[in-house]
Amino acid sequence: MESALFWGLATFGACWLVHWGVWWIRIPKGYLVWLPAIFWVLPLGGISFLWASGATRPLTETDWFALILAALLHLTVSACYICGYAGITEYSPSAEVLLAVREHMPQGLPANGLRISSFTEHGLTSRRIEDLQASGLVAIHDGRVSVTRRGRFALDLSRVYRVLVGVDPTGRG
Incomplete structure (x- = not known):
C-alpha cells in the first residue's frame, strides 16, 4: 500500500516538475491541452515505453493492485490540480469583487457602490474567447465563433459532471 502512495505522489510530483x-x-496559451498532456498522456507514455522496452519485471497480482492504486491516486490528484489551475491563474470576476471590497475594510463598501474597472467587454468576454480558441475549444471563421469537436466534448463532459453532482446541467448557475 505504501508503494502505491509513494508512486502515485511521485508520478504527480514528476509531472508537476515537467509542468x-x-x-x-x-x-x-492552450493550457487546457498542455496540462492533460503533461499529467495524463506523459505518464501513460512513460509506462508504456518501459513495458515495451522490457525494462520492467513481470508484475504479480499485488504489483498490479499497487499500480492501479498509484494510477488512481495520480489521476485524482492531477485532475484536482488541473481543475483548480484555471481558478487560480485566470481572471476571476469573483476575486476582483473580493479585492475591491478588501480595499475598503474594515468598514466595508455599499453594494451599490461597487465599481470594478476590469469588468469590461475585453475582461469578461474577449479574454475567455481568446483562451478557448488557444485551447482549441472554439474556432473563429469570418468573425463568427463556433464550438469545435473538442469544445463539444468538453461541454458533454461538463454536462455529465454537473448531472452527477446535482446542479443545473445547462451551466446556467
Whole structure:
C-alpha cells in the first residue's frame, strides 16, 4: 500500500516538475491541452515505453493492485490540480469583487457602490474567447465563433459532471 502512495505522489510530483519546466521556458496559451498532456498522456507514455522496452519485471497480482492504486491516486490528484489551475491563474470576476471590497475594510463598501474597472467587454468576454480558441475549444471563421469537436466534448463532459453532482446541467448557475 505504501508503494502505491509513494508512486502515485511521485508520478504527480514528476509531472508537476515537467509542468513547471515547460511553463518556465514559455507559458503555453492552450493550457487546457498542455496540462492533460503533461499529467495524463506523459505518464501513460512513460509506462508504456518501459513495458515495451522490457525494462520492467513481470508484475504479480499485488504489483498490479499497487499500480492501479498509484494510477488512481495520480489521476485524482492531477485532475484536482488541473481543475483548480484555471481558478487560480485566470481572471476571476469573483476575486476582483473580493479585492475591491478588501480595499475598503474594515468598514466595508455599499453594494451599490461597487465599481470594478476590469469588468469590461475585453475582461469578461474577449479574454475567455481568446483562451478557448488557444485551447482549441472554439474556432473563429469570418468573425463568427463556433464550438469545435473538442469544445463539444468538453461541454458533454461538463454536462455529465454537473448531472452527477446535482446542479443545473445547462451551466446556467
